[in-house]
Amino acid sequence: DSGVTQTPKHLITATGQRVTLRCSPRSGDLSVYWYQQSLDQGLQFLIQYYNGEERAKGNILERFSAQQFPDLHSELNLSSLELGDSALYFCASSRTVNYGYTFGSGTRLTVV
């Protein structure tokens, strides 16, 4: 157990639907990051939050949005889902922006 909790672990949904992925960071970590990993692909940065505020944005689609709540947990919302959105979505956290990230186990999203 890395200390970063992601739910759900698996999600199967139909095209056009909307889903919410949840992440609880490791205790004491203020930064939360979301990454997308497609089959046999690398890790694509989506978005970063620090203590509730958005700090950096990657190539995140307009159909995707995220937020970090006062208790520091974060949610990634994916809407109007397409087949190509099927991937592993990882959340990671860190105490500062310049040190190693602790990753959660990921949410495997399958869009059918």
Place this chain on the structure above:
Amino acid sequence: GQQVMQIPQYQHVQEGEDFTTYCNSSTTLSNIQWYKQRPGGHPVFLIQLVKSGEVKKQKRLTFQFGEAKKNSSLHITATQTTDVGTYFCAGIGGFGNEKLTFGTGTRLTIIP
């Protein structure tokens, strides 16, 4: 935007042989991090290098950061079956850039 490439993409080695993966960034990095992702698992932070020319060792693993802070390498001596996985480098760009960009990864397979 910042790009981080790794070579080789795949590497198959006999158990006991050495292994090296190389990482190259299109821009100067403030630091470089290395992660290992076991098959079916999540990325796990291994180490961070910050200084130009820095070399760090962890048992059989040796990490180097280039003098120009644009390249890095990971060398594993006498590989074991437990070394199987994908090794990612990840870099944070210069001042004001907090985004951790992951390399394309090198998948290591060990032949017993």
